Amino acid sequence: MADQHDVLDDSAAVMPFPAQTPPAPYYAVIFSSARTDGDNGYGAMADRMVELARDMPGFLGIESVRDELAGAQGRPGITVSYWSSLEAIREWKNQSEHLAAQKMGREQWYASYHLRIAKVEYDYGFVR
């Protein structure tokens, strides 16, 4: 839509923001994270993960925002990806490159994170 914004934090991949999802129900993976200092290969890997996720079965969309200015507070970020089913989420979690990225995340990139899997029951949008 012309009135919507194409943006993705940490990524060259252009995705609509807010994500344009089909009618509910569908699933959301809410990933809230605080980054460690420096890049350490994170940006390139984040781009690659979006590329990979888009090609997974059941992928519906992704929204990602990080506040790079809140440096003293660990650069908080929220990424929400949307999926057609729990099975699609499971397949994505177990994708081989994604597994390697998850390991790097725990070893290097994240000071902390919390991941929540949720079923979207109702939604609505507004465009000026």
Add this chain to the structure above:
Amino acid sequence: MADQHDVLDDSAAVMPFPAQTPPAPYYAVIFSSARTDGDNGYGAMADRMVELARDMPGFLGIESVRDELAGAQGRPGITVSYWSSLEAIREWKNQSEHLAAQKMGREQWYASYHLRIAKVEYDYGFVR
């Protein structure tokens, strides 16, 4: 927790990030928005909304991140608030000051937004 980060975008209110929520199930309101230019009273109202939400029955936590650097792309932000029930979400939606803020959001602050209500079925966290 000492290892977690206290941060809230656009707000003087200090909340833990990621939010410390009770065991699932509980509900999430995922609010993805792109801001219009300027502040126009948004920051102060955002602070006030967090203060009010914290005092509502069934409030469990809130995480909010905005990328102020992505100016050309509408300053995307994601706020996720967590609630014990759909009834608690409904009461918050209809809180009088919050209703006034929602109206201002549509009239002034947001270029676009999408709101999703989701039931968190499973979650886990990581702290370095």
